Amino acid sequence: MQTNRLDAQRLTHTYGEGNSAAPALADVSLTIGADGPEAVAIMGPSGSGKSTLLHVLAGIIAPADGRIVWRGRDLATMRDGERTRLRRSDFGFVFQSGQLLPELPAIENVALPLMLGGGSRSAAEAQAGTLLHRLGLGGMLARRPGELSGGQAQRVAIARALVGQPGIVFADEPTGALDRSTGDAVMSLLIGATLGHGASLVVVTHDPEVAAMCSRVVRLQDGRIVSDERAAGDGWPQTAPAGAERPAATTPLGMGVPVAQAALPQHPSYGAARAEQRVENPMTAHQGWIEASR
Numbered sequence: 001m002q003t004n005r006l007d008a009q010r011l012t013h014t015y016g017e018g019n020s021a022a023p024a025l026a027d028v029s030l031t032i033g034a035d036g037p038e039a040v041a042i043m044g045p046s047g048s049g050k051s052t053l054l055h056v057l058a059g060i061i062a063p064a065d066g067r068i069v070w071r072g073r074d075l076a077t078m079r080d081g082e083r084t085r086l087r088r089s090d091f092g093f094v095f096q097s098g099q100l101l102p103e104l105p106a107i108e109n110v111a112l113p114l115m116l117g118g119g120s121r122s123a124a125e126a127q128a129g130t131l132l133h134r135l136g137l138g139g140m141l142a143r144r145p146g147e148l149s150g151g152q153a154q155r156v157a158i159a160r161a162l163v164g165q166p167g168i169v170f171a172d173e174p175t176g177a178l179d180r181s182t183g184d185a186v187m188s189l190l191i192g193a194t195l196g197h198g199a200s201l202v203v204v205t206h207d208p209e210v211a212a213m214c215s216r217v218v219r220l221q222d223g224r225i226v227s228d229e230r231a232a233g234d235g236w237p238q239t240a241p242a243g244a245e246r247p248a249a250t251t252p253l254g255m256g257v258p259v260a261q262a263a264l265p266q267h268p269s270y271g272a273a274r275a276e277q278r279v280e281n282p283m284t285a286h287q288g289w290i291e292a293s294r
């Protein structure tokens with residue numbers, strides 16, 4: 001079985017040339033998913049290279065130097081078409097906003113990647129509908145993006161990122177356009193659903209509360225990694241959201257994010273959390289997804 005492991009080795013990238021050259025990445029190495037799915041936050045000041053790193057990891061930008069190895073294959077050895085197909089089949093993407101096609105209803109937006117991959121419309125829409133139901137949007141399949149709230153639109157975007165069963169999901173400020181409680185709910189859902197599909201999540205964020213929900217935080221400064229921290233011991237992060245309760249010792253990685261009850265997804269794995277008005281720890285919620293996806 002292929003493991004969803006991504007190796008970045010000594011990545012360097014500079015935009016422009018000569019006097020206008022802007023170094024964006026310098027000697028960045030990291031491995032994602034070596035020990036199973038993980039949620040990795042990429043943090044750092046504005047201009048530190050976060051988005052560039054995400055785009056290089058995802059094979060959207062070719063690094064000036066260094067290698068990206070996905071499931072044992074160097075992306076640089078692939079032809080452009082093969083890399084494009086790989087991005088469609090193995091990688092999922094969630095951006096801040098504006099990624100859904102405005103003229104298509106939610107179900108078609110989610111089905112689209114499968115149809116582009118050669119799937120039939122009926123099979124693609126059946127799969128898309130199942131996923132949207134799981135994400136609590138069963139009543140909104142026919143709505144176009146303009147008829148959805150920001151949080152609902154991001155849940156559709158999460159469904160679209162996951163529908164092709166990717167091995168890794170890349171997200172660039174996925175909650176940047178949402179208010180705090182909607183953003184927390186969307187982030188919990190993104191982590192739980194991505195890990196539940198057996199994929200890792202790499203998320204660029206400025207928000208320490210978003211980073212605190214992840215199992216690992218990589219910090220950049222001037223294009224270099226200055227720290228790479230995993231949640232220690234029982235996983236309780238240093239920067240836990242204010243008001244979050246420390247979980248029972250049996251919880252492998254514990255975070256609780258208060259959210260409005262209405263924002264919680266309609267999914268069995270969130271049942272207990274719904275009763276407590278608190279999103280279940282996203283790092284353990286994925287177990288429910290695994291069971292529900294079987």
Ligand SMILES: Nc1ncnc2c1ncn2[C@@H]1O[C@H](COP(=O)(O)OP(=O)(O)OP(=O)(O)O)[C@@H](O)[C@H]1O
Nearest residue numbers: 015016022023024045046047048049050051052053
């Ligand atoms: N297309 C581009 N052309 C030229 N320079 C660029 C381009 N994109 C980014 N840069 C430069 O590369 C550096 C890293 O940019 P990048 O967008 O990766 O940083 P970031 O950490 O994501 O920033 P932010 O948090 O503000 O989004 C910056 O100095 C930026 O000005």
